[in-house]
Structure formats: C-alpha cells, structure tokens
Amino acid sequence: MQSMRGVAYELxxxxxxxxxxxxxxxxxxxxxxxxxxSYDHSxxxxxxxxKSILSKFKKMNAMIIASTEYCGICISKRTPIPAxxxxxxxxxxVKSDIVNKxxxxxxxxxxxxxxxxxxxxxxxxxxxxxxxxxxxxxxxNVLEKTAEVYIKADVIGGAKKLPTLKAKxxxxxxxxxxxxxxxxxxxxxxR
Amino acid sequence: xxxxxxxxxxxxxxxxxxxxxxxxxxxxxxGNISIKLSNNYMLTTPSGFDYNDMTPSDVVKVAIKTLTxxxxxxxxxxxxxxxxxxxxxxxxxxxxHTHSTYCSVFAAAHKPLQIEDPELAKITGELLYVADHAxxxxxALTQNALKALGDRAGCIMSNxxxxxxxxxxxxxxxxxxxxxxxxxxxxxxxxxxxxxxxxTN
Numbered sequence: 001m002q003s004m005r006g007v008a009y010e011l012x013x014x015x016x017x018x019x020x021x022x023x024x025x026x027x028x029x030x031x032x033x034x035x036x037x038s039y040d041h042s043x044x045x046x047x048x049x050x051k052s053i054l055s056k057f058k059k060m061n062a063m064i065i066a067s068t069e070y071c072g073i074c075i076s077k078r079t080p081i082p083a084x085x086x087x088x089x090x091x092x093x094v095k096s097d098i099v100n101k102x103x104x105x106x107x108x109x110x111x112x113x114x115x116x117x118x119x120x121x122x123x124x125x126x127x128x129x130x131x132x133x134x135x136x137x138x139x140x141n142v143l144e145k146t147a148e149v150y151i152k153a154d155v156i157g158g159a160k161k162l163p164t165l166k167a168k169x170x171x172x173x174x175x176x177x178x179x180x181x182x183x184x185x186x187x188x189x190x191r
Numbered sequence: 192x193x194x195x196x197x198x199x200x201x202x203x204x205x206x207x208x209x210x211x212x213x214x215x216x217x218x219x220x221x222g223n224i225s226i227k228l229s230n231n232y233m234l235t236t237p238s239g240f241d242y243n244d245m246t247p248s249d250v251v252k253v254a255i256k257t258l259t260x261x262x263x264x265x266x267x268x269x270x271x272x273x274x275x276x277x278x279x280x281x282x283x284x285x286x287x288h289t290h291s292t293y294c295s296v297f298a299a300a301h302k303p304l305q306i307e308d309p310e311l312a313k314i315t316g317e318l319l320y321v322a323d324h325a326x327x328x329x330x331a332l333t334q335n336a337l338k339a340l341g342d343r344a345g346c347i348m349s350n351x352x353x354x355x356x357x358x359x360x361x362x363x364x365x366x367x368x369x370x371x372x373x374x375x376x377x378x379x380x381x382x383x384x385x386x387x388x389x390x391t392n
Contacts, residue, residue, distance in 0.1 A: 156381070
C-alpha cells in the first residue's frame with residue numbers, strides 16, 4: 001500500500017501537480033490539509049479551493065486535484081468521459097462531466113460521480129475523490145486510462161458505453177461489497 | 192514435496208502480481224492471477240488486495256469444481272472464470288486477467304484483436320475474439336469468456352479487459368505481455384496515421 005506522501009511524491013514527480021490549486025488533500029477529524037512531500041517546495045499552495053470542495057463530502061476523506069494528459073485532451077475537446085469500462089463505472093460512476101472552475105458546479109458534479117473534469121483554459125485539471133488516499137489515487141489512474149481508451153478507440157470504430165443501469169449496478173456492487181475488504185485492510189495497516 | 196510446490200507457486204503469484212502492476216497491466220486491486228495446483232485445486236489472488244501488500248500466505252487455495260475455499264481471505268471474485276478455464280482446458284497451468292490499456296481499447300470498442308506482428312502471433316495466436324459483456328464474478332461472464340476463448344491463448348472481454356492462459360505462470364505472463372504489445376502496436380500505428388492526416392489537412 002502506497003503511503004499518502006508516496007502518492008503525493010509520485011504525482012509531483014510525474015508532473016501532474018502543476019495547475020493552480022492542485023495537490024493531494026486529506027480530511028481528518030473534519031479538517032482538510034494538503035499532503036506534502038520532499039518534492040513540493042515550489043508547489044501551488046491554494047488550499048482554500050480544495051478545502052471548500054472536500055469539506056462538502058462526509059464520506060470522502062481524500063482528494064486529488066491534478067492535470068493529466070488524456071483527461072486534458074477530453075477537457076480541451078469539451079468531451080465528458082463516459083463509463084466505457086467496468087472499473088470506471090465501479091470507482092467513478094456513469095460519467096465524468098466537464099464543468100467550469102466554480103466550487104458549486106464542481107461539488108454538484110461530484111455528487112453524481114467521484115471525478116470531474118474542470119475547464120479552466122490552459123490551467124485545466126481533474127478533481128478526484130476517494131474514501132481514502134489509495135482509492136482516490138486508483139480512481140485518478142482509472143480515469144486517465146479510460147480517457148486514453150476513449151480517445152484511441154476512435155481508430156477502431158469508437159468506444160461503446162456501458163448501459164446506464166449496468167454502470168450504476170457496477171458502482172453499487174463496488175461501493176457496498178468489493179471495496180470493503182481492501183479498505184478495511186488499509187485502515188488496519190494505518191494503525 | 193507437495194507442500195514445497197505449493198509454497199513456490201504462492202510466491203510466484205505474489206511476484207507476478209507485482210509484475211502486472213509494474214508493467215501497468217492492472218490498476219489498484221483489479222485484475223487477478225491463478226495457478227493450477229492439481230486437477231482439483233487452484234491458487235488464486237485474494238479479493239481486493241493491493242498487489243504490493245500481498246504475501247504468499249494471502250494467496251487462496253480454491254477447489255476447482257466447487258469453488259469452495261478455507262477460512263481467511265476470500266479468493267478473487269473471478270474464481271469461476273479461472274476454474275472454468277481449467278475445467279475446459281486441461282493443458283492450462285495458469286490464468287491471468289488484466290485491465291491493461293490497449294486491450295481495454297478493444298474491449299471498449301467490442302472489436303476482436305488481429306495480431307499483425309508474426310513474431311507476436313507465434314506467442315498469442317493470430318486472432319483474439321471478444322466475449323459479450325457480463326457482470327464481474329457471474330456465471331454469464333465465465334460462459335461468455337469461455338466461448339470467446341475457445342482453444343486460443345486469450346480473449347478480449349467487452350467493457351472489461353483481457354484474460355489469457357498458458358502452460359505455467361511464466362508462459363501466461365509472456366502471453367499477457369505479447370497480447371498487450373500487439374494491441375498497442377495495432378492502435379498506435381492507426382492513431383499516428385489519423386493524427387498525421389488531421390495535421391496535414
């Protein structure tokens with residue numbers, strides 16, 4: 001299991017933390033704080049934006065705000081990312097929408113899915129929530145993979161979306177059953 | 192002798208699980224591996240485990256015919272798929288299920304994968320069919336995958352990923368890598384052409 005600082009370090013090293021307000025954030029005892037690592041001395045420090053989003057979600061304790069290649073392409077084309085793969089449906093939801101950089105719009109979009117694409121011109125980014133840092137990190141990787149698959153599937157006829165009911169069922173099963181074991185173990189490891 | 196063999200196979204599952212993660216063929220706790228222990232039993236990755244945290248003792252021994260297992264960790268939700276392959280294909284010694292990026296392109300497009308590189312085709316076969324979509328862990332998913340797999344080395348699973356099999360775990364892992372490489376080659380050659388055309392126009 002990767003530590004919080006390990007996740008933050010990896011994201012900084014890969015150049016994903018570059019937009020204003022981006023970073024890795026956790027919520028503990030109701031208080032939101034940025035996860036720092038040895039690499040982020042020149043990182044953006046706009047914590048208020050992140051706090052105003054993560055504090056709105058009771059069950060979510062981690063958030064990643066990052067800029068990734070294929071999600072960036074989807075944002076520039078104003079193309080929301082649909083659930084074309086089971087893992088996206090499970091960990092994120094039926095669709096990851098595109099919204100403007102407005103806290104209310106972002107929070108509204110995150111009520112229906114755990115990730116949203118935010119169009120802020122050249123400084124666009126994604127916001128991904130998780131019940132813990134590992135879940136948020138996995139969700140970010142799955143979203144980026146899905147964006148790449150969605151774009152590249154065009155050369156062989158285009159991706160087929162999962163029917164909405166199937167995608168919702170996948171998500172329900174993941175949240176109520178599949179992910180419980182791994183989250184329980186993560187919590188045990190933290191102790 | 193049997194105990195020693197099982198210990199080695201458990202270690203192999205852990206090692207190859209980490210390799211799957213390192214090569215980007217799986218994300219998080221998704222994807223799974225199994226090795227046939229005997230005609231009656233298989234060893235599988237546990238459900239919902241981070242590959243980096245897994246130890247040989249976390250690996251689960253599952254009865255192939257009944258899918259029953261002892262106390263402790265639950266086996267992968269795809270145990271039925273693995274068992275189904277061992278029952279249908281006696282020559283198979285290991286099964287790997289991935290959520291790799293380029294196989295996922297074919298999975299999302301519901302398109303079979305034509306292996307264009309003759310060297311890779313020697314490892315994977317020339318064509319991988321697509322299994323119809325079904326929920327993970329269901330009998331329908333097993334049946335659809337077995338139908339698409341036939342006697343081939345692997346198949347694409349609609350909106351899901353890829354499953355492949357080999358005589359042992361080393362063979363299955365080589366096949367998984369070769370299939371992903373073939374899928375990447377197919378997609379990237381066309382993607383570059385498309386991008387060049389768009390740039391030229």
